[in-house]
Amino acid sequence: MASTVKGKIRLGTSFLFLLLLLSGGVGIYHLVRLKNDAKLILKDNYESLEYCHSMQRALDSTGINSAGALLRFDSALKLQETNVTEPGELQASASIRAYFNRYRSGDSSLSVVRGIRNSIQHILSLNMSAIEIKNHKANHTADNALTYISLIAAIVFLVGFTFSVNFPSVLTSPVNALTKGIQEIGKKNYHHRIHLDRKDEFGQMADAFNDMAERLEYFESSNLNKIIFEKTRAEAVINSLKEASIGIDKNDVILFANDQALYLLGMQAKDIVGKPVSDVTKRNDLFRFLLEEKGSLPFKIILDNRENYFIKEIMEIAQDGSSSKVIALQNITSFKELDIAKTNFIATISHELKTPLAASDFSLKLLEDDRVGQLSEDQKELIGQLKNANQRMLRILSELLNMSQVETGKIQLNIQSVNLYQVVENSVMAVSVTAKEKKIKVEKKVEENLPELKADADKVSWVLNNFLTNAIKYSPSESTIFIDVKRTDNAITFAVTDSGMGIDEMYLDRIFERYFQIPGRSDKKGSGIGLAICKEFIEAMGGKIWVKSQPGQGSVFGFDIRITQQEA
Secondary structure, three states, rough: HHHHHHHHHHHHHHHHHHHHHHHHHHHHHHHHHHHHHHHHHHHHHHHHHHHHHHHHHHHHHHHHHOOHHHHHHHHHHHHHHHOOOOOHHHHHHHHHHHHHHHHHHHOHHHHHHHHHHHHHHHHHHHHHHHHHHHHHHHHHHHHHHHHHHHHHHOOOOOOOOHHHHHHHHHHHHHHHHHHHHHHHOOOOOOOOOOOOOOOOOOHHHHHHHOOOOOHHHHHHOOOOHHHHHHHHHHHHHHHHHEEEEEEOOOOOEEEEOHHHHHHHHOOOOOOOOOEEHHHHHOOOOOHHHHOOOOOOOOEEEEEEEEEEEEEEEEEEEEEEOEEEEEEEEEOOHHHHHHHHHHHHEEEEHHHHHHHHHHHHHHHHHHHHEEEEEEHHHHHHHHHHHHHHHHHHHHHHHHHHHHHHHHHHHHHHHHEEEEEHHHHHHHHHHHHHHHHHHOOEEEEEEEOOOOOEEEHHHHHHHHHHHHHHHHHHHHHOOEEEEEEEEEEEEEEEEEEEEOOOOOOOHHHHOOOOOOOOOOOOOHHOOOOOOOHHHHHHHHHHHEEEEEEOOOOOOOEEEEEEEEOOOOOO
């Protein structure tokens, strides 16, 4: 057995050093390649040579008399000015630039041309000298490295050969003893010991193995493993609970906190389990809130930048005349989201039902007017009943609407005098960068002497920005977008005209609906709510939003805001 292991170790070590030699050979191969590829490090110098040759060719091309030759020369010179690598090259490049500026200004004298050629020749000379010096250094470095690696490879070969012949005998006995000991421990024979009369690392390994076997033997003979098994099973049950749970014993010491609770608290088990409640409350605001808050109302916790809602339940557990307690947190985020959806649904239904009910109420009032026609007593009674029922429905809808507005929040308007010229200017400036990228021109046609408007300037600007952004998105490059502002009767009209693909008439009535997107434009789709928000803003200010469009003829998006009597 020992001879077999010894042979295997010898074979393994020999193979190891063969690999080392092979690695050295690969290193030598790459160094040889480094020598052959030394020119790659001279990239910048070669590029400077190329730029100088390009300038010489441009200079020789009809004496740079043609506009094309001037452009080629200037382009090559700019590249050279950004590729300065050698001492003196910056001054030479600056000299070329000075002479070239004089030449381009009309001074085509012989001294200017000679100055350009001499400066180009100087740059060529600098880079050729640099190439020769750097190439010599690279070759010298590669030769030295090749010599060193060859020497190292020889030394490694000698050391490896010596190691493969002599060293395995030192390893055979302790390795065999350790292998047998591991096998015995694997069979749960914890009485087995390793006896090595050595003071080196193998002796220390044998002592450590014997100590481990002794401890395993003691552990096996005790009931500690049973206790640990029960503890592990209890922890698994607690962690399997969906609710975040925290246990506190009668002495106000935290018994456990499952993974869900630790995640909410942002703590590790070692920082909370077994600690007094008073210590944890000082370090964690959420834990203090859970103990101090006596109600059962839902509360919000931000997790991963998302709002989550929980309700708390405290369960008392009686034990030996005292009680422990478990705090459980149930995640009700999904129910809260359903509640929000319900609120939005109520708000929508309230809006939709309130309009026809108000219309029917107005019609009932007309029927009661004697000028419309005389009614019999029975007819008046029926109309009175209908009117009462109608008013009751309106009150119910108003209450539902008020409730939904309280829950979702309603649009807050800051109505003040608005300088229309400033609003238009700000909106155009806001989209100027985007328009410039597509080479689109935005022309303003703002009527003179317009009165100041009572409106929310921020929201008017927001709507104009949205119109302009959409116009730029759907208009072809190098086109023109017009923004018109003028007075029409008792209103100010804003309009944005583009030259895009236009909108089919069948979609015009739905273009301001929430989440509506025109079919066939998947490459430029947005969220579908921008125009809907525009509509809500304009209508909140008492205005009217509209669109005019035909396929292939662009679109006009606009809105009207009424002028009050004081503004007029």
